[in-house]
Amino acid sequence: MKKLVAIEGDRWVERAQKGDQQAFSLLVDAYHTRVWRFLLKWVRNRDDAEELVQETFLAAWRALPSFRAGSQFSTWLLGIALNLARNHHNRTVKKLSRNVELDETIYMDTPSGSDIEPDRQLERLQTMEALQQAIDNLPEDMRQVLIMVRLEGMQLEEVAEILGIPSGTVKSRLSRAKGRLLEQMGHYL
Structure with missing residues (x-):
């Protein structure tokens, strides 16, 4: 198909x-x-x-x-x-905030609602906000690759073609971005 x-x-x-x-x-x-x-x-x-x-x-x-x-x-x-x-x-650039609107379904394995305790909902919200801030703090080149590969689900080769860089560079930037996110988000894991 x-x-x-x-x-x-x-x-x-x-x-x-x-x-x-x-x-x-x-x-x-x-x-x-x-x-x-x-x-x-x-x-x-x-x-x-x-x-x-x-x-x-x-x-x-x-x-x-x-x-x-x-x-x-x-x-x-x-x-x-x-x-x-x-x-x-x-x-x-002066009008835009650096926040990336992330779909909460990326982070939640269960839908939000009455079946989740309020404390747990608050914890998840705080984790999402911290992750959003961590993504915002990434250098632009890493943030671009992370958004395209992880949030958009694009293939490394496709991202490389769009950005005009080798796919190895895409892979390297993605790896560095994930490393930085892990450093910043370590206490949430």
Whole structure:
């Protein structure tokens, strides 16, 4: 099934490169949510993320002739999104907090609710806040890799392609980021 979707996506890309707006619209529909979630991790604001999604697809439409067949469209598209997010960050650096909006389901193995004792809920909340702060305190290069690999579930090779660095560098940055998080979070473990 996944291979079929990829083949169909390749056809949509080919058609879109020839100016077929309907094929590009199908690509937008297919990738909108993924691009939005990716951007939300960077800009931490739903409205800004949605605006950047629109800019991403507009930039992709304009740059579509430069897309190389054989490359993954999603990787190319997320590279555009990342560049736009970086530009957005540079324009609004004073307005943005460094907090990454983390989904609490990443940390909780049971849903929050009445079945969890209030003391335990408070403890989990404090742990999540400490982890968020620890991620915020990472150097930008480590934080980028950590978010893409651990929170977005991207492959090392895909992250390397987006960032324009070797996959070994991605692996090294990820390892260093995890080490720093363990140092900062040791007393919570």
